[in-house]
Amino acid sequence: MKNRELQNYKCKNTKCITQVEKYVPQSFTLIDKKNNTYNCDYCNAENIFQKH
Secondary structure (H helix, E strand, O other): OOEEOOOOOOOOOOOOHHHHOOOOOOOEEEEEOOOOEEEEOOOOOEEEOOOO
């Protein structure tokens, strides 16, 4: 799967390093294209993003 930075999306895990350290870019791996499900590359939390 492909890692990607998603602009304007944040990891839902409140303990994720990206919530505390603002210099760390958000980075996710797509795990289910149909449902827009991504795993955070730092904490591995599953995130579902709605299309705009």
